[in-house]
Amino acid sequence: xxxxxxxxxxxxxxxxxxxxxxxxxxxxxxxxxxxxxxxxxxxxxxxxxxxxxxxxxxxxxxxxxxxxxxxxxxxxxxxxxxxxxxxxxxxxxxxxxxxxxxxxxxxxxxxxxxxxxxxxxxxxxxxxxxxxxxxxxxxxxxxxxxxxxxxxxxxxxxxxxxxxxxxxxxxxxxxxxxxxxxxxxxxxxxxxxxxxxxxxxxxxxxxxxxxxxxxxxxxxxxxxxxxxxxxxxxxxxxxxxxxxxxxxxxxxxxxxxxxxxxxxxxxxxxxxxxxxxxxxxxxxxxxxxxxxxxxxxxxxxxxxxxxxxxxxxxxxxxxxxxxxxxxxxxxxxxxxxxxxxxxxxxxxxxxxxxxxxxxxxxxxxxxxxxxxxxxxxxxxxxxxxxxxxxxxxxxxxxxxxxxxxxxxxxxxxxxxxxxxxxxxxxxxxxxxxxxx
Amino acid sequence: xxxxxxxxxxxxxxxxxxxxxxxxxxxxxxxxxxxxxxxxxxxxxxxxxxxxxxxxxxxxxxxxxxxxxxxxxxxxxxxxxxxxxxxxxxxxxxxxxxxxxxxxxxxxxxxxxxxxxxxxxxxxxxxxxxxxxxxxxxxxxxxxxxxxxxxxxxxxxxxxxxxxxxxxxxxxxxxxxxxxxxxxxxxxxxxxxxxxxxxxxxxxxxxxxxxxxxxxxxxxxxxxxxxxxxxxxxxxxxxxxxxxxxxxxxxxxxxxxxxx
Numbered sequence: 001x002x003x004x005x006x007x008x009x010x011x012x013x014x015x016x017x018x019x020x021x022x023x024x025x026x027x028x029x030x031x032x033x034x035x036x037x038x039x040x041x042x043x044x045x046x047x048x049x050x051x052x053x054x055x056x057x058x059x060x061x062x063x064x065x066x067x068x069x070x071x072x073x074x075x076x077x078x079x080x081x082x083x084x085x086x087x088x089x090x091x092x093x094x095x096x097x098x099x100x101x102x103x104x105x106x107x108x109x110x111x112x113x114x115x116x117x118x119x120x121x122x123x124x125x126x127x128x129x130x131x132x133x134x135x136x137x138x139x140x141x142x143x144x145x146x147x148x149x150x151x152x153x154x155x156x157x158x159x160x161x162x163x164x165x166x167x168x169x170x171x172x173x174x175x176x177x178x179x180x181x182x183x184x185x186x187x188x189x190x191x192x193x194x195x196x197x198x199x200x201x202x203x204x205x206x207x208x209x210x211x212x213x214x215x216x217x218x219x220x221x222x223x224x225x226x227x228x229x230x231x232x233x234x235x236x237x238x239x240x241x242x243x244x245x246x247x248x249x250x251x252x253x254x255x256x257x258x259x260x261x262x263x264x265x266x267x268x269x270x271x272x273x274x275x276x277x278x279x280x281x282x283x284x285x286x287x288x289x290x291x292x293x294x295x296x297x298x299x300x301x302x303x304x305x306x307x308x309x310x311x312x313x314x315x316x317x318x319x320x321x322x323x324x325x326x327x328x329x330x331x332x333x334x335x336x337x338x339x340x341x342x343x344x345x346x347x348x349x350x351x352x353x354x355x356x357x358x359x360x361x362x363x364x365x366x367x368x369x370x371x372x373x374x375x376x377x378x379x380x381x382x383x384x385x386x387x388x389x390x391x392x393x394x395x396x397x398x399x400x401x402x403x404x405x406x407x408x409x410x411x412x413x414x415x416x417x418x419x420x421x422x423x424x425x426x427x428x429x430x431x432x433x434x435x436x
Numbered sequence: 437x438x439x440x441x442x443x444x445x446x447x448x449x450x451x452x453x454x455x456x457x458x459x460x461x462x463x464x465x466x467x468x469x470x471x472x473x474x475x476x477x478x479x480x481x482x483x484x485x486x487x488x489x490x491x492x493x494x495x496x497x498x499x500x501x502x503x504x505x506x507x508x509x510x511x512x513x514x515x516x517x518x519x520x521x522x523x524x525x526x527x528x529x530x531x532x533x534x535x536x537x538x539x540x541x542x543x544x545x546x547x548x549x550x551x552x553x554x555x556x557x558x559x560x561x562x563x564x565x566x567x568x569x570x571x572x573x574x575x576x577x578x579x580x581x582x583x584x585x586x587x588x589x590x591x592x593x594x595x596x597x598x599x600x601x602x603x604x605x606x607x608x609x610x611x612x613x614x615x616x617x618x619x620x621x622x623x624x625x626x627x628x629x630x631x632x633x634x635x636x637x638x639x640x641x642x643x644x645x646x647x648x649x650x651x652x653x654x655x656x657x658x659x660x661x662x663x664x665x666x667x668x669x670x671x672x673x674x675x676x677x678x679x680x681x682x683x684x685x686x687x688x689x690x691x692x693x694x695x696x
Binding site for chain 2: 031051053056057106107108109111112113116117118119120123146148149150177178179180181182183185189190191192211215216217220224225226227228229230231235258259260261262265266269310317318319320322327329330331
C-alpha cells in the first residue's frame with residue numbers, strides 16, 4: 001500500500017486549541033484515514049489523520065464542521081468525540097480523541113460471536129447506552145448521519161458503549177455528503193429521496209438494537225436470501241419493498257428455520273412491549289414515513305422496563321419476570337421469590353435487591369437525566385430479606401403508608417418496602433405491592 | 437419465563453462474497469512475472485484473510501483459475517472461505533487460451549456449480565490478468581459468457597501486463613476499458629491487485645456518498661485518486677462494451693432460474 005500519506009514517528013502538529021501533538025506510533029488504517037497514538041498534553045491519545053482523498057467533495061466544509069463539533073464538546077460520555085482538531089498539513093488534517101479503553105470490542109465481533117454478552121441484561125444495558133447517547137445527540141440538534149455497525153465499541157461485561165466515527169456528525173439538516181453504509185441506510189436514503197438526518201438515524205439505530213438482541217438484520221429474512229444481491233434487489237430489499245423479518249402481516253420475509261434461527265430463538269422471549277416496539281419501528285408505516293419511527297425516549301422507557309424485569313436467579317440463570325410477579329427458574333427448579341412489585345402508572349417491575357427506578361420512568365425529564373437512577377432497592381445488611389428503597393434523587397419523597405400516615409424520605413435516606421405504600425415523586429406515584 | 441443464554445446464538449448470517457481470479461500463466465510469464473504474481477497473490481490473500489476475520493457483512497470466498505494451454509482451478513471444489521485459503525504456487529508455461537478460460541469460468545458461474553450459498557450472495561468480483569494475446573479465437577466463448585447473468589453483473593477488473601498484452605481483449609472481457617489497468621511494472625501490479633481486491637471485498641462494508649452501484653472502473657479510479665497509481669495505467673481510448681447485447685438487463689425482478 002502507498003505510504004506517502006502516513007505520518008512519521010515524532011512528527012509534530014499544531015492544533016486549533018494551541019497545543020502541539022507528537023506522533024508516537026501508527027495504530028490502524030481505516031477507509032478515510034489512519035489512526036495513530038500520539039502524545040498530547042502529556043497524555044497518550046488517539047489521532048485520526050485523514051487521507052487527502054478521504055475528505056470528500058468539500059474538505060474545507062468538512063474541516064470547519066469538525067472544528068465546530070470539537071468546540072461544542074462531546075454530547076455525552078458515550079461519544080469518542082473529537083477533542084481538538086489539527087492545523088492543515090500536506091493537504092490534510094486530523095483530530096484528537098481519547099484512546100479506546102481496554103475491555104471494549106467492536107460490534108462486528110459480537111455479530112461474529114467472537115465476543116458474547118454474558119447475559120441479556122447486559123445486552124439491554126448496551127442498548128440503553130446507545131439509545132441514550134443518540135437521544136442526547138439529537139436533542140442537541142445534531143444528526144449522526146452514518147450510523148452503522150462499525151461505530152460501536154461495547155464492553156460486554158458492563159454494557160457500556162463508546163461511539164466512534166463522529167466526524168460526520170453535523171447540525172440536523174446539514175448535508176455532509178455521506179449517504180451511509182449499505183444495509184444500514186434508511187429506506188428513504190436507499191431510494192435517493194432524502195439525505196441522512198436524525199430521523200434516518202432512528203432507523204439505523206433500530207437496526208443496531210435488533211441486531212444486538214437477535215443477532216440478525218431486521219430486514220433480512222427468507223426473501224433476502226437472494227442468489228445475487230444486484231443493485232436493483234438491494235434497492236428493493238432495503239428500500240421500496242423492505243419488510244421486517246417478524247412482520248405479522250407479511251410472512252414473505254419471515255425467518256428461515258436454519259439461517260435465521262437466532263431470531264426465532266430470541267423473539268419469543270422478548271416481552272410484548274419490546275416486540276411491539278420493534279414491530280412499530282419496522283412497520284411499513286415507519287419504514288416509509290420517517291416521522292412514524294419510535295423516538296429515543298420511547299425506546300428508553302421500554303428498555304428500562306425490560307432491564308428491570310430481567311432478574312438473575314442464584315443459579316446464574318436469567319429470568320424474565322412479568323409485571324414483577326413471582327416465577328420459577330427453569331434451570332434450578334427453585335421458585336424465584338420476588339417479595340414486592342413496584343408499580344408505575346401502566347406496569348410493575350420486580351422489587352428485589354438491586355432493582356432500580358430510573359428518572360425516565362417517571363414523567364417528563366431532561367435528556368441527560370433519563371438514565372439516572374432515582375431509587376435503588378437495597379437489602380438490609382443484618383437481614384438480607386428486609387428490603388428498602390434508597391432515595392437517590394435530589395427531591396424529598398412523600399410516602400403514604402398503608403395505615404394512611406404520611407412520611408418524608410429525604411435524598412440518600414432509605415425507606416423500608418411494605419405492602420400498600422405509595423411514593424410520591426416527580427409528580428408521579430409509585431405503589432409498593434407485596435407478592436403472595 | 438427463563439431468558440435463553442446468549443451462548444446458544446450463532447453468528448449473524450452473512451451473504452457470500454466470491455472473488456474470482458483468472459490468471460494467465462502462459463510461457464511468456466516465465467521468470468520475474470510469475471514469481472511476482474505468486475508473491476502478489478500470496479500477500480493479497482493474507483490481507484483478505486485478515487479482513488475476512490472481522491467482516492460481519494460478508495463471508496468472503498476466493499477461487500483462482502489459472503490458464504495457459506489449458507485451464508485449472510486451484511480449488512477444484514469451488515471458492516474457499518478466505519480464512520482457510522492457502523495460495524498455491526503457479527508455474528508458467530504453454531499458450532494463452534483465453535477462450536478456454538472463459539468457457540470454464542462460464543460453466544462454474546452457476547448456482548449448480550461454484551455459486552451455491554444458502555445465505556445468498558453479493559455480486560461476484562472477477563479479476564483478470566493477462567500478459568499476451570489469446571492464442572486462438574476467444575470471441576465465441578466471450579459471447580457465451582456475456583449471457584451469463586453472474587458474469588454480466590459481476591464487478592470486473594482487468595490487468596494488461598506488459599506491452600504485449602491484448603488490451604482490447606481485456607477491455608472486451610471486463611466490458612469497459614476504464615476497468616483495465618495497463619502496465620509492465622510488476623511491483624505496481626502487486627500493489628494494485630491488492631488494492632482492487634481489498635476495495636472490492638470491502639464494498640459491502642464501506643460507507644458511501646451516493647447510492648449508485650460501484651463498478652470495476654470506479655475501483656481503478658479510486659486507486660488513482662488515492663495515489664496508488666497515476667493515470668498512465670489507463671487506456672487512452674475509452675470503450676464500453678454492452679455486456680449483453682441481445683438480452684435486456686436491469687429489470688431487477690429476474691426469475692430464480694436466471695441465477696442458475
